[in-house]
Amino acid sequence: xxxxxxxxxxxxxxxxxxxxxxxxxxxxxxxxxxxxxxxxxxxxxxxxxxxxxxxxxxxxxxxxxxxxxxxxxxxxxxxxxxxxxxxxxxxxxxxxxxxxxxxxxxxxxxxxxxxxxxxxxxxxxxxxxxxxxxxxxxxxxxxxxxxxxxxxxxxxxxxxxxxxxxxxxxxxxxxxxxxxxxxxxxxxxxxxxxxxxxxxxxxxxxxxxxxxxxxxxxx
Numbered sequence: 001x002x003x004x005x006x007x008x009x010x011x012x013x014x015x016x017x018x019x020x021x022x023x024x025x026x027x028x029x030x031x032x033x034x035x036x037x038x039x040x041x042x043x044x045x046x047x048x049x050x051x052x053x054x055x056x057x058x059x060x061x062x063x064x065x066x067x068x069x070x071x072x073x074x075x076x077x078x079x080x081x082x083x084x085x086x087x088x089x090x091x092x093x094x095x096x097x098x099x100x101x102x103x104x105x106x107x108x109x110x111x112x113x114x115x116x117x118x119x120x121x122x123x124x125x126x127x128x129x130x131x132x133x134x135x136x137x138x139x140x141x142x143x144x145x146x147x148x149x150x151x152x153x154x155x156x157x158x159x160x161x162x163x164x165x166x167x168x169x170x171x172x173x174x175x176x177x178x179x180x181x182x183x184x185x186x187x188x189x190x191x192x193x194x195x196x197x198x199x200x201x202x203x204x205x206x207x208x209x210x211x212x213x214x215x216x217x218x219x
Contacts, residue, residue, distance in 0.1 A: 005208055027073065030104055037100055040100035043073040044140060044166055045210040051080035052138065055162065061135035063065075064088040065156065067121045067149050068141025072101035072114075078138070081115040088114050091121045093141075121145075125152040133158035140166040143185040144193040150216075157218045164200070168193060168212030173218035 006012070017023075021030075023046050035041060043215050044052075052074070055061065062083055069090040079088050092098040098118035105114045117124060122142060137153045139146060146165055153163045171188040173179035179186040196216055197204050202217040 005057050017046050023045040027077070029120070030071060030073055030076070033104075034073070034100070037071075037096075039071045039097060043070055048092055048166070048210040048213050049074060049077035049209065050113065051213065052078055052136075052164070056081040056136065057059070059135065062086045063134045064136045064138065065134055066090045066141040067125075068092065069101055069161060070097060071117070072104040072116075074140065075101065075109060075114055075116075075140065076108050078105060078136075079110045080108075082113055084112075089117055090114055091117045091119060091124055093118070093120050122148060125149070125156075128156070129132070134161055136162050136164065138164045138166075143154070143167060143170075143192075144188045146188065147195055150192070150196065154218075158211060158216055161218050163214075163216040163218070165192075165214040168206045168209060168214040169208070171211060 031043065034043070056064070056078055060083065062085060064082070064086070065080060066075050066078070066088060067079045069092040072090065075088055075090040079086065082088065089145060090101060092101060095118050098116055102116045103113060122145060134156045135158065137149070137157060139149045141149070150163055157163060167189060170179070170186045171181045173181055173186050174190060174193070176186065193206070193214070196202065196214065199216070201219050203219055204214070207213040207215065
């Protein structure tokens with residue numbers, strides 16, 4: 001028994017990915033086509049996708065919002081785990097990325113589950129008036145606005161719903177005073193983490209998978 005997590009070497013990660021987070025040919029092809037189109041290689045990891053699928057299946061989540069969809073890997077992964085009457089809104093600001101996602105959603109046969117919205121998420125969520133509350137809001141977008149997205153989630157999440165965000169470890173530099181990455185982004189995530197864990201009406205944890213998966217339960 002150990003008080004510290006086991007270091008995840010490349011071999012151990014490959015073991016986890018092969019046995020607990022396998023990617024089928026479609027997801028592998030989606031990744032390669034994303035790179036070929038010039039999309040940055042910053043999608044969530046396979047084990048993060050698997051964990052989100054686990055949550056969705058275990059809790060029967062039907063209504064999901066994703067902020068920052070890139071090439072559609074995470075949206076398609078989540079939608080696959082949703083029931084037939086599930087609905088996921090994928091918000092992507094880049095028009096080229098949004099068009100790529102629509103193509104992949106069609107190829108995956110998930111048009112009935114995924115709605116791709118090409119918009120600035122700040123503007124979209126500020127004017128969004130849904131006729132339901134949401135089970136899950138997943139954010140993997142501009143780090144500077146994580147707090148904004150969380151604050152908007154208060155109005156949209158049902159009690160017992162989950163707010164989740166990627167990069168809770170700030171690209172591995174969450175405790176660095178002089179990070180190699182964009183200092184403003186690292187500080188924004190650090191400040192957001194502190195803000196989130198001090199919200200008394202949410203119960204928050206951080207999973208050390210990928211670059212840190214934040215999970216916050218609305219009480």
